[in-house]
Each structure stands twice: as structure tokens, then as C-alpha cells.
Amino acid sequence: MADQTSLSVEEAIETRHSIRRFTEDPIPKKEMSKILELVRLSPSAWNLQPWRLHVVIESTLKNKLEEAAYGQKQVGSAPAVFVVISDMEDVLANLPDTIHPSIPEARREEEVSNLASFFNGMSIEERGQWGLTQTNIAFGFLMMAVQGLGYSSVPMLGFDQQKVKELLDLPEHAKFAGILPVGKAANEGYPHHRFELEKIVTFH
Amino acid sequence: MADQTSLSVEEAIETRHSIRRFTEDPIPKKEMSKILELVRLSPSAWNLQPWRLHVVIESTLKNKLEEAAYGQKQVGSAPAVFVVISDMEDVLANLPDTIHPSIPEARREEEVSNLASFFNGMSIEERGQWGLTQTNIAFGFLMMAVQGLGYSSVPMLGFDQQKVKELLDLPEHAKFAGILPVGKAANEGYPHHRFELEKIVTFH
Numbered sequence: 001m002a003d004q005t006s007l008s009v010e011e012a013i014e015t016r017h018s019i020r021r022f023t024e025d026p027i028p029k030k031e032m033s034k035i036l037e038l039v040r041l042s043p044s045a046w047n048l049q050p051w052r053l054h055v056v057i058e059s060t061l062k063n064k065l066e067e068a069a070y071g072q073k074q075v076g077s078a079p080a081v082f083v084v085i086s087d088m089e090d091v092l093a094n095l096p097d098t099i100h101p102s103i104p105e106a107r108r109e110e111e112v113s114n115l116a117s118f119f120n121g122m123s124i125e126e127r128g129q130w131g132l133t134q135t136n137i138a139f140g141f142l143m144m145a146v147q148g149l150g151y152s153s154v155p156m157l158g159f160d161q162q163k164v165k166e167l168l169d170l171p172e173h174a175k176f177a178g179i180l181p182v183g184k185a186a187n188e189g190y191p192h193h194r195f196e197l198e199k200i201v202t203f204h
Numbered sequence: 205m206a207d208q209t210s211l212s213v214e215e216a217i218e219t220r221h222s223i224r225r226f227t228e229d230p231i232p233k234k235e236m237s238k239i240l241e242l243v244r245l246s247p248s249a250w251n252l253q254p255w256r257l258h259v260v261i262e263s264t265l266k267n268k269l270e271e272a273a274y275g276q277k278q279v280g281s282a283p284a285v286f287v288v289i290s291d292m293e294d295v296l297a298n299l300p301d302t303i304h305p306s307i308p309e310a311r312r313e314e315e316v317s318n319l320a321s322f323f324n325g326m327s328i329e330e331r332g333q334w335g336l337t338q339t340n341i342a343f344g345f346l347m348m349a350v351q352g353l354g355y356s357s358v359p360m361l362g363f364d365q366q367k368v369k370e371l372l373d374l375p376e377h378a379k380f381a382g383i384l385p386v387g388k389a390a391n392e393g394y395p396h397h398r399f400e401l402e403k404i405v406t407f408h
Contacts, residue, residue, distance in 0.1 A: 006212040006213070006214055007212065007213060008210040008211065008212055008213070008352060009210070009211060009212070009213055009216045009242070009348050009349060009351065009352025009353075010210055010238070010242065010349075010352055010353075012213045013242045013245050013246075013345065013348070013349065014242070014245065016245070016247070018247065033401075034214070036401055036405055037401070038213070038214065038217045038218070040398050040399070040401060040404060041217050041218065041220070041396055041398060042217075042344070043220070043222065043344075043347065043359055045359070045361045045382075047397060047398075049398060049399050049404065051404060052404050052405075052406070053404060053405045053406070054405075054406050054408060055405065055406070055407050055408065056408045057407065057408065058408055061408050097399065098397075098399075100394060100397045101397060102394055129333050132337050133336050133337055133340045133381070134340070136337045136338070136340040136341050136344070137340050137341070137343060137344040137347075137359075138344070139341060139344075140246070140247075140340070140341040140342070140343075140344030140345050140348075141217065141344050141348070143247065143341075144213050144217070144344075144345070144348055145213060145214075145217065147213065148212060148213025148214055149213075149214075155247055155249070155341075157249045168406075168408065177337070178249075190304060190306055192245055193251060193302075193304045193305060194244050194245060194251075194253060195244070195253050195301065197237075197240055197241070197244060200244060200253065200255060200256050200257060201240050201256075201257045201258075201259060202256070202257070202258050202259070202372075203259050203261065204258060204259065204260045204261065204262055204265050204372065
């Protein structure tokens with residue numbers, strides 16, 4: 001896709017800042033598909049892929065989402081708003097679909113039954129939390145895919161979860177990785193502020 | 205860094221597969237530093253950066269880690285093994301360090317006290333789970349950084365957490381994002397197996 005911006009991983013991570021002001025440029029269909037195709041390839045334990053993405057483009061609904069996010073303008077003004085949830089109950093209802101085709105037929109049933117008994121030993125809340133950890137890997141991949149293709153974003157956790165569930169007709173058990181308004185940056189955002197490496201890394 | 209492999213985000217995500225066999229090539233110091241610098245820039249809610257990385261290179265300890273991972277050979281044979289944990293108690297003990305320098309002095313204390321009262325309203329277990337969701341964003345960034353620089357990895361959750369805590373002298377409250385053996389791939393891994401986009405994406 002030589003006609004698209006394509007940043008290296010290094011450039012994408014180094015230039016990514018939370019952006020809260022976007023231009024009005026929409027995200028072309030081709031690039032939207034590419035972003036989604038990349039998120040789809042995120043890794044997850046046992047390949048369970050608990051992430052489900054709701055992409056809000058329609059203005060009226062975007063404005064309602066902004067209200068549910070306590071009026072934060074980046075929601076209504078972004079050309080596309082990704083709402084990323086984890087749905088472990090949907091995963092559990094479709095376990096055979098997650099098993100890799102290279103696994104021999106004879107072992108597939110066993111795999112499914114091991115997974116089912118592992119997660120059925122947890123409460124819906126506990127396995128919801130578990131699924132959310134895996135969904136957040138995909139949430140990070142989404143930010144990287146967006147950045148790599150020349151767009152910007154801002155991850156948000158400050159919103160009324162119950163209202164967003166109602167607006168998008170999400171199941172009660174859904175867990176939120178976050179809301180991600182996406183578009184072309186209209187400003188540069190703030191410089192990074194992070195702990196020193198010595199604080200977060202130990203060599204053994 | 206023109207002498208380093210540098211994949212685009214697109215290439216990195218598309219070519220990333222779990223790799224369980226590595227060559228014996230070590231990871232040069234310069235590239236190791238780059239990987240860690242990139243992970244350090246991961247985003248997190250309120251910029252709390254709960255991730256802590258333990259990089260195991262020493263053979264004897266790596267072999268003990270392999271034992272704790274039920275003998276899975278990719279642990280002992282990878283030139284470097286990243287153990288990624290979330291440590292929210294350390295975050296809470298150092299809240300002022302997370303506040304962005306652009307925040308005016310007068311508001312800094314208020315921010316710290318709001319964050320403290322939010323997390324003190326949770327149990328250690330609950331806020332541990334919360335921190336883990338943010339740490340998994342960094343765990344994804346780590347896989348991307350590794351891949352972008354021409355290395356491969358395999359995310360693992362199958363290990364005896366208690367034993368790993370003892371081996372690395374981790375606090376009891378630590379939550380694991382996972383173990384990530386990293387090195388130059390010695391094989392290609394399996395092709396991706398993922399849900400169709402229609403299953404995971406809804407447009408509004």
C-alpha cells in the first residue's frame with residue numbers, strides 16, 4: 001500500500017501522543033479496513049480473541065457518546081470513535097472456532113473441554129477481568145495500527161459505562177478496554193512523561 | 205538507527221507469529237535498550253505506568269524459569285526472557301512521579317489526592333487487576349517493539365506464578381502480564397488463525 005503513510009514501529013511509538021483535537025478529514029474505507037485487519041491479528045492467550053470493536057461514525061450517536069463521556073469534545077469531533085470491549089461470554093459460546101486448524105481432529109474436543117472447564121470454574125466477573133487483560137493487548141495494537149497509518153488517537157477510560165452499554169446495545173457482562181477517538185491530528189499533544197528505565201527494568 | 209532492522213507497524217503485525225525456537229544470537233545491548241525505551245513510552249490511564257520488566261539473560265536463572273514454566277523449552281533457549289508484571293502498590297507509593305510536569309503546581313496535590321482516594325477505595329486485588337489491564341497494553345507494545353527490530357517472541361501465561369515470584373524476588377501482590385522469550389526466530393511459526401472481521405467489528 002505505497003499510497004498510505006506507513007511508519008516504522010519505532011517511529012509510531014516515539015511519535016504517538018494522546019491527541020484531543022482532530023481535523024475533519026474522515027478515515028477512508030480502505031484505511032479503516034487496514035486498521036481493523038491489523039487489530040484482528042493481535043495475540044491472546046489460547047488465541048481466544050475476546051475483543052469486540054464498535055466503530056462509531058454516525059454523528060448523532062457520536063454526540064450521545066460524547067455526552068456519556070462527560071462532554072469530552074474529542075469524542076464528538078473525531079471522525080471515528082472506537083469502543084473496544086471484551087466479551088468472554090461470546091468467546092465461551094464459540095470455543096471450537098478459536099482452536100487452530102493445525103490441531104488434529106482427535107485433540108480438538110479435548111482442547112475445547114479443557115478451556116470450558118477452566119473458565120467455567122470462574123465467575124462471569126472473574127473471567128470478564130481475565131478477558132479484559134487480553135483485550136488490552138489488542139487495544140494497544142489498535143493504537144499502533146492507527147499511528148502507523150498516519151492517524152492519531154487518545155485512549156479514554158473516563159465515561160459512564162452503563163450509558164455506553166445502552167447506546168451501543170452491549171451485553172451487561174461486557175468489559176471496557178476503553179474508547180479511542182481516531183482522526184488526523186490537529187495539534188501535537190503533550191511531550192511524553194515517563195519513569196526512568198532504572199525504575200521499570202531489572203536485569204537478571 | 206539505519207543499521208537496525210526496522211519494520212513498519214503493518215509489517216510487524218502481519219509477520220508476528222509466536223516463535224518457540226530461537227537461534228543462539230544474543231540481543232546486542234543497543235537493541236535491548238531500544239526495545240526497553242519503546243516499551244517505556246506505552247500509554248496508560250492517568251499515565252500510571254504500572255508495568256515493571258524483569259529481563260532474564262543469565263543461564264542458570266533462565267533454566268529455573270523454564271522449570272517454573274513446566275519445562276517449556278522456549279524459555280531456556282531464548283537469549284532473553286522478559287517477565288512483565290504489574291505493580292500497582294509501587295505506583296501508589298510514588299504517585300507524584302506520575303503527574304505530568306505541565307500540570308500547574310497548585311493542581312498537582314489535588315491530582316495525587318484524587319488518584320490516591322480512587323485506588324484506596326479498592327482492595328489490593330482489585331487495583332492489581334486494574335493495573336494489569338494497563339500493563340497488558342505495554343505487553344503488546346513490547347511484542348511490537350521486538351518484532352519491529354527484527355526479533356521474535358512468544359507470549360506465555362502457562363507457568364507457576366508463585367515459583368516465578370520466588371525466583372525473581374517479586375512482591376506477593378505482583379500481577380503477571382506474561383513471560384516473553386525473545387530472540388531471532390529459528391523457524392516460521394504457525395499461520396494466523398483469527399475470527400472473521402464480521403465477528404469482531406460492528407459499525408454504527
